[in-house]
Amino acid sequence: MTTDPSATHDSASAHDSASAHGSAPAHDTHGPSRAHDPHRSIRPARLLEVDPLLDDPATRIVVCCGSGGVGKTTTAAALGLRAAERGRKVVVLTIDPARRLAQSMGIDSLDNVPRRVKGIDDTAGGELHAMMLDMKRTFDEIVEAHADAERAAAILGNPFYQSLSAGFAGTQEYMAMEKLGQLRARDEWDLIVVDTPPSRSALDFLDAPKRLGSFLDGKLIRVLLAPAKMGGRAGMKFLNVGMSMMTGALGKLLGGQLLKDVQTFVAAMDSMFGGFRTRADATYKLLQAPGTAFLVVAAPERDALREAAYFVERLAAEDMPLAGLVLNRVHGSGAAQLSAERALAAAENLEETRIVDQQDGKVGLCNSPDTHGCSESPASEGPGSAAPAPEPGSPADDRVVTDRAATDNRTTTDDPTIEQLTAGLLRLHAERMQLLSREQRTRDRFAALHPEVAVAEVAALPGDVHDLAGLRDIGDRLAAVRPELPETETGA
Amino acid sequence: MDGLVTLEYVSRLQVVSGKGGTGKTTVAAALALALATEGKRALLVEVEGRQGIAQLFETEALPYGERKIAVAPGGGEVYALAIDPELALLDYLQMFYKMGGAGRALKKLGAIDFATTIAPGLRDVLLTGKACEAVRRKEKNGRFTYDYVVMDAPPTGRITRFLNVNDEVAGLAKIGPIHNQAQAVMRVIKSPETAVHLVTLLEEMPVQETVDGIAELRGARLPVGRVIVNMVRPTVLDAADLEFMETASRPAIARALSGTGLGGARRGGGADRLVMPLLEQAGEYAERHALEHEQRTVLQELGLPLHELPLLAEGMDLAGLYELATELRQQGIS
Incomplete structure (x- = not known):
């Protein structure tokens, strides 16, 4: 990391504020604070259209990458389902799906084989298969496929191998790529959608195959193999001196027995190394091929988009074909004409009226001590209003009843309950508008840095997705080309 | 706060994990600030090479070295260290075996690369080892160099394996310096000196991962500390x-x-x-409110100290970090 991204961002946003000046269209409904919003006018140059990508028979592999916690797995599953329901024969390779999502697709049993997903709409003639990667099993299968039974048993029983296969940094990445190569080689599917491991950074996932390859090709391997191979060979004195020094140092560091395990392992694996290297290279080429489309997944948050920018840059550097950015959890508002400031001012206005009338200042925090006391029903009958203040989180049942009863004979504007509710609605709106403007700022920063990247925005859902209907909904949102997000004003 | 809180033993190594996207780096940084308050010295350690701490504290990328990064209220100090496994290994070779030269030769051969990226767990051994070294380090006057070490650790899905790696390595390397080092690290990590906190959001997936993570940590007899719910939105409508x-x-x-x-x-x-x-x-x-209520109940059933940190409306910045630190302190976390 030689560049300081924040510096770039700053200069970039200085640019947009300059260009945005004067271009903001005049609106009639907004307040004085509106004048110029430096963050409005930058739009991604291109909109990512998901359906043409999924429908194109030339698209054979879609790779979803991005940092953890941005909805990568869900996006991969939603894309797979959508492509299948649009008539393609699809397999989704997930790495570590949430349990309920896996259950909904029927792949919660780890058997490392694609399973057909039931319950999809197959009227267009498509099929959806899904599998969850079992990295140890994938590794074991490679060993079994490429070594004779005796040698395979020796490798599988080697303690060093057992640790290596269960999770050295990078095994998951390597095995995901290996599995992708296998699925592609079977040629049973029109389209493979791959979810990538939640790597520490953008680099891991692209580097792991190479890294393993260079290790396997490297001098170190020769060193480790040396004792086994060098026995009878003369004429390699020079190397030999270096070797024994190295093995000595390694032995000192690792302990003789571990070194022996490593050496045994390496010797047993020797015949397979060529295969690893070849396949790693082949998978790498496959990723660069025209039939592959990378989608970088992110959420409109600073860290996630910073990672997304790294991915975009890395993919470009590796000649990997980027189709675009999927931006999950983007918020909108149906009342974007009302700014956060005005909403807050109006809410305060409504609350002040009530303070004058009722001398009670409920602001809306459930843990404020007077939550109960403010029960806006001086006329409220019954013992409910005298009960102790409820715990936050446990709605006081009796109070609800009181409110309900009170509602019946209060429907005028003067009604404090309506005002309280309205103030709450306005505060909620102010919060939403602040969120919108924050999201917009981070998005614009990204768009300024990478105007070439096509973007598909997915409107936020209030809850989690864990069934096919939810995935279908996400797919609809993904494919819905939203030429214009609700215009926002800069929030507070 | 409750007087009893101060009597509670505060672990010197506090490990902060959480699902990706829950803000564990932010919470770790706020925790370091909170622990350093009132003249203490805390070291904030980063192990994943993302330079998240530098970004959070709005400074340039951290070098491999301990550097003062912030002053806590009441005169405390927060130092930061981004551990680079490769440099840590060379360091380690030099420090313990005077093998600086061999280290360079190993590097040439690709052995260092091997050791820090391919060799099972060795990378994690180095990372946890370095953190434990900082925990145990003492000044000439016999006082601990750092009162607290806070680690911004790998995510929940990998935390047990990460912390437990030394056990595995001690099993793999049955003798030798690595074996001894691994055992020394495990002694610190499994003692009350250490507490592993999990950061979550009030959403289904992070909560599920937290529940699973705690079960794994407990299964491996690692000391589980607190659950910290981050980015809690204010209650606007009850x-x-x-x-x-x-x-x-x-x-x-x-x-x-x-x-x-x-x-x-x-x-x-x-x-x-x-x-x-x-x-x-x-x-x-x-709808979200109801979901959050459900998830909060799940977390309460874990029987662990549960803390909530507010979502900062203005987004995360340095001032917000201090705000969260104050919040943690008020909740009796340090």
């Missing part, structure tokens, strides 16, 4: 408001809006046009 909303008259809301100057309350007027979108947003809020 249960009673939401209940009332179901039956509230729309024209009445429009009139209330209109009364504050937001346009006409009549059908099609400015205020009237706001009512439906506002109610729609409140509906989404209600």
Whole structure:
């Protein structure tokens, strides 16, 4: 990391504020604070259209990458389902799906084989298969496929191998790529959608195959193999001196027995190394091929988009074909004409009226001590209003009843309950508008840095997705080309 | 706060994990600030090479070296260290075996690369080892160099394996310096000197991962500390408001809006046009509110100290970090 991204961002946003000046269209409904919003006018140059990508028979592999916690797995599953329901024969390779999502697709049993997903709409003639990667099993299968039974048993029983296969940094990445190569080689599917491991950074996932390859090709391997191979060979004195020094140092560091395990392992694996290297290279080429489309997944948050920018840059550097950015959890508002400031001012206005009338200042925090006391029903009958203040989180049942009863004979504007509710609605709106403007700022920063990247925005859902209907909904949102997000004003 | 809180033993190595996207780096940094308050010295350690700490504290990338990064309220100090496994290994070779030269030769051969990226767990051994070294380090006067070490650790899905790696390595390398080092690290990590905290959000997936993570940590006999719910949104409408909303008259809301100057309350007027979108947003809020309530209950059932940190409306910045530190302190976490 030689560049300081924040510096770039700053200069970039200085640019947009300059260009945005004067271009903001005049609106009639907004307040004085509106004048110029430096963050409005930058739009991604291109909109990512998901359906043409999924429908194109030339698209054979879609790779979803991005940092953890941005909805990568869900996006991969939603894309797979959508492509299948649009008539393609699809397999989704997930790495570590949430349990309920896996259950909904029927792949919660780890058997490392694609399973057909039931319950999809197959009227267009498509099929959806899904599998969850079992990295140890994938590794074991490679060993079994490429070594004779005796040698395979020796490798599988080697303690060093057992640790290596269960999770050295990078095994998951390597095995995901290996599995992708296998699925592609079977040629049973029109389209493979791959979810990538939640790597520490953008680099891991692209580097792991190479890294393993260079290790396997490297001098170190020769060193480790040396004792086994060098026995009878003369004429390699020079190397030999270096070797024994190295093995000595390694032995000192690792302990003789571990070194022996490593050496045994390496010797047993020797015949397979060529295969690893070849396949790693082949998978790498496959990723660069025209039939592959990378989608970088992110959420409109600073860290996630910073990672997304790294991915975009890395993919470009590796000649990997980027189709675009999927931006999950983007918020909108149906009342974007009302700014956060005005909403807050109006809410305060409504609350002040009530303070004058009722001398009670409920602001809306459930843990404020007077939550109960403010029960806006001086006329409220019954013992409910005298009960102790409820715990936050446990709605006081009796109070609800009181409110309900009170509602019946209060429907005028003067009604404090309506005002309280309205103030709450306005505060909620102010919060939403602040969120919108924050999201917009981070998005614009990204768009300024990478105007070439096509973007598909997915409107936020209030809850989690864990069934096919939810995935279908996400797919609809993904494919819905939203030429214009609700215009926002800069929030507070 | 409750007087008892101060009597509680505060572990010197505090490990902060959490699902990706929950803000564990932020929480780790706030925790370091909170622990350093009142003249203490805390070291904030980063192990994943993302330079998240530098970004958070708005400084340039951290070198491999301990550097003062912030001053805590009351004169405390926060130091930061981004551990680079490769440099840590060379360091280690030099420090313990005077093998600086061999280290360079190993590097040439690709052995260092091997050791820090390919060799099972060796990378994690180095990372945890370095953190434990900082925990145990003492000054000439016999005092600990750092009162607390806070680690911004790998995510929940990998934390048990990460912390437990030394056990595995001690099993693999049955003798030799690595074996001894691994065992020494495990002694620190499995003792009350260490507490592993998990950061989560009030959403289903992070909560599920937290529950699973705690079970794994407990299964491996690693000391689980606290659960910290991050980015908790304020309660704007409580249960009673939401209940009332179901039956509230729309024209009445429009009139209330209109009364504050937001346009006409009549059908099609400015205020009237706001009512439906506002109610729609409140509906989404209600749905989320119910989900959050459910998830909070799940977390409460874990029987661990549970803390909540507010979502900062202005986004995360340095001032916000201090705000969260104060919040943690008020909640008796340090």
